[in-house]
Amino acid sequence: MSDLERLLELQENDTATDRARHRRVTLPELAAIAELDATETGLRAAIAGPTEERAALAREQKRIEDEVATLSAKIAKVSHRLYEEGLTSPKEAQDLQADLDSLQRHQRTLEDQILELMEQIEPLDVQIAEADERLSAIAADRDAQRASLAAAQGVIDTEIEGLVGARNALVAPIPVGLLDEYERIRASSGGVGVARLSGPTCTGCHLSLAAAEVDAIRRAPADVFNHCPDCGRLLVP
Numbered sequence: 001m002s003d004l005e006r007l008l009e010l011q012e013n014d015t016a017t018d019r020a021r022h023r024r025v026t027l028p029e030l031a032a033i034a035e036l037d038a039t040e041t042g043l044r045a046a047i048a049g050p051t052e053e054r055a056a057l058a059r060e061q062k063r064i065e066d067e068v069a070t071l072s073a074k075i076a077k078v079s080h081r082l083y084e085e086g087l088t089s090p091k092e093a094q095d096l097q098a099d100l101d102s103l104q105r106h107q108r109t110l111e112d113q114i115l116e117l118m119e120q121i122e123p124l125d126v127q128i129a130e131a132d133e134r135l136s137a138i139a140a141d142r143d144a145q146r147a148s149l150a151a152a153q154g155v156i157d158t159e160i161e162g163l164v165g166a167r168n169a170l171v172a173p174i175p176v177g178l179l180d181e182y183e184r185i186r187a188s189s190g191g192v193g194v195a196r197l198s199g200p201t202c203t204g205c206h207l208s209l210a211a212a213e214v215d216a217i218r219r220a221p222a223d224v225f226n227h228c229p230d231c232g233r234l235l236v237p
């Protein structure tokens with residue numbers, strides 16, 4: 001087998017390896033995972049405002065509840081003085097009753113505010129819970145896609161490993177100068193460094209050569225390496 005024929009075998013191997021590597025980076029699971037990531041990002045952005053609003057309302061509710069607790073303690077203290085300490089002064093009793101009425105009115109106002117806050121929080125809780133459910137579904141779907149991706153990549157990696165091993169054997173008998181020329185052309189010509197001349201046509205660029213060019217290539221000595229005049233790839237007659 002001539003060195004150029006060996007080079008064609010090497011090209012077939014390299015093309016198969018390139019295709020396998022391309023399949024690896026274009027697996028449908030990768031696109032699916034990217035889409036899930038984008039959906040999650042959008043959902044988290046959409047729920048950020050309601051989550052912050054809910055947190056602010058909850059803080060306000062807690063502040064008012066703390067104030068109600070303080071008022072309840074004051075009301076209990078005033079009630080104890082008014083009803084259990086046996087006051088003898090009508091004026092003092094009247095003042096305590098006025099204080100008690102005022103405290104209780106304020107307490108009712110605060111309790112109404114708490115109810116209003118709870119009413120505002122309720123739809124936000126529903127919205128956040130729905131978003132959490134969707135985020136959980138996205139996470140589960142992504143885990144499944146990642147498992148499928150790992151399996152698919154494993155199959156391709158095994159294929160690539162076999163091709164790389166075969167390449168080492170193919171490269172060994174090819175002269176270094178010819179191999180370097182092939183690698184140089186391959187790097188700048190879409191991964192194809194050598195092509196067969198089929199009739200007058202270069203199978204690398206699929207353009208036809210002039211009859212004189214074809215004749216010169218076919219008459220060239222075996223140790224002369226010819227290039228396609230159009231695409232520059234090595235040609236094997």
